[in-house]
Amino acid sequence: MYTTELLENRYPCRTDFIRILYCMVSKSEENFPSAIYISGHTGTGKTAIVKDFLNIHAECENNRTVLVNCVECYTTKILYEHILEELVLGGTRCDNFKEFVEILRQAKNVEQSGFVVALDNADRLRDMDNNILPSLLRLQEFTGLNICVLLISQIPLEKYYCKTGVSEVISLYTPQYTKVETLKILSGSFENTVHMLKCRINDNCDAKVQRNQLVIVEQITQEFYNNYLNIFLSVFYKACRDVPELKITASKCFFTYMEPVLNGNVELSDVARLWRNIAVPLRSSLSQVYMRFDKVESEMLSNHNLEGNLADNSLRKLARAFELPFYGKYLLIAAFLASHNSANQDKRLFVKHHGKQRKRLQSVNAKAKVAEKMSSSLGPKSFSLDRLLAIFYAILDEKVGLTCNLLSQISTLVHLKLLGFVSGENNVMDGSARLQCTVGLEFILYIGKVVGFNVYQYLCDFA
Secondary structure, X not given: OHHHHHHHHHXXXXXXXXXXXXXXXXXXXXXXXXXXXXXXXXXXXXXHHHHHHHHHHHHHHOOEEEEEEOOOOOOHHHHXXXXXXXXXXXXXXXXXXXXXXXXXXXXXHOOOOOEEEEEEOHHHHHHOXXXXXXXXXOHHHXXXXXXXXXXXXXXXXXXXXXXXXXXXXXXXXXXXOOHHHHHHHHHOOHHXXXXXXXXXXXXXXXXXXXXXXXXXXXXXXXXXXXXXXXXXXXXXXXXXXXXXXXXXXXXXXXXXXXXXXXXXXXXXXXXXXXXHHHHHHHHHHHOOOOOOOOHHHXXXXXXXXXXXXXXXXXXXXXXXHHOOOHHHHHHHHHHHHHHHOOHHHHHHHXXXXXXXXXXXXXXXXXXXXXXXXXXXXXXOOOEEHHHHHHHHHHHOOOOOXXXXXXXXXXXXXXXXXXXXXXXXXXXXXXXXXXXXXXXXXXXXXXXXXXXXXXXXXXXOOOO
16 A cells, blocks of 8 residues: 555545556556556646556566657667666667567566556557557567556547457546646645745845745745635636646746735735736636747737737747648638637628628627627637538638548647647547637737738627
8 A cells, every 4th residue: 555655645636546556556466467558638647647656666566667658669679679678688679579578588587576568658559560559468478477568548449450459458547637626736836836936036136125025925825826726727727627737827827916916016815906917817828828938928929019020030930830731720720710709700700691780789889898808818719620610611712622631630730739629539520529729819810921811800809
């Protein structure tokens, strides 16, 4: 139980997963299962838990373990040699699976009697030789060792081409964290966030201001930070479930949240005024979750009245870095329009002969929006794949067939974090999946300029 206690303290929201994993791969005197498949969405702690589990397991149970990233080991030869380097001897050469098995068989003479091989990003095995996956699933049978292969991936096991031995694989699933669990995890970074806030004060202020602001920082409690996290998650939780990304964004936004308090404009206990000050910056940061803007660059890109070329150059470099294909740019624009337009406005915006629209008093008052209520400022909404493709064909002048190449570009946009799944990431083709666009208006405006498309004309806030 020593192993589980350490991991449960470190990952309090994954106690069930840790206990199941420890029960199956515990003492080396017991037979390990031949293979365990661990799946789940990104940011659910799969790799981090397995990495710590292997380290503690090797120390406490005297077993040999190895964690291999299949992205780095892009050929079978590199994969075999990397595993052997950690399990048997360093510098071992291996050209094929037969040599790999023979070298492992010699490991029966070593003191350790248990071996665990963990393969992260295991879906990359599908790009290697056809026999690699079924061979690894039966590695215990081939070598005669008490060896377990852990396969870690974001996709379910049913997506693999291999059928041999799949029925014998034990599957473990790590679900996405609930809002309560996410709050519990983020609250664990309280001390680190306060320390970073102190470092920022020491770097940017004179001595007198430093003393005054450090006194205020010392008054920050865990309860105050948890209240901030509740406000933060009320905006971000529906748009992003990636805990590492939420940690980074929550830490950045906390500095903005504390600015009026440190400047003496708002009391630390005045939560209502703090919420009014942070509401707009939070919604602005919502469109930059995966973009890694620093504070200065974010302010430049959000300032529409800036006449300098610095903001434009930064945005241009960022957009060029993705090197999206032509149709990929239009798909991204269509996704942004779907995220920031109401579905009942699609006919008026995208259909040429949609008929006349009566200007009633209600519709006139509805369009008289303040900046905080504009759809482009409220953050992205989810949309279906059918609606995305309908808008794509409506804004594209030329006729393009619905091909596999076109659909693969949607997957590419998701992989680049320009689009994100809200639900149903495993059910894209049946129409039940819902996505949302994660980039901001300025980014889309520049993409529109590249392809000669007027984005403002198709946004309900401006049309």
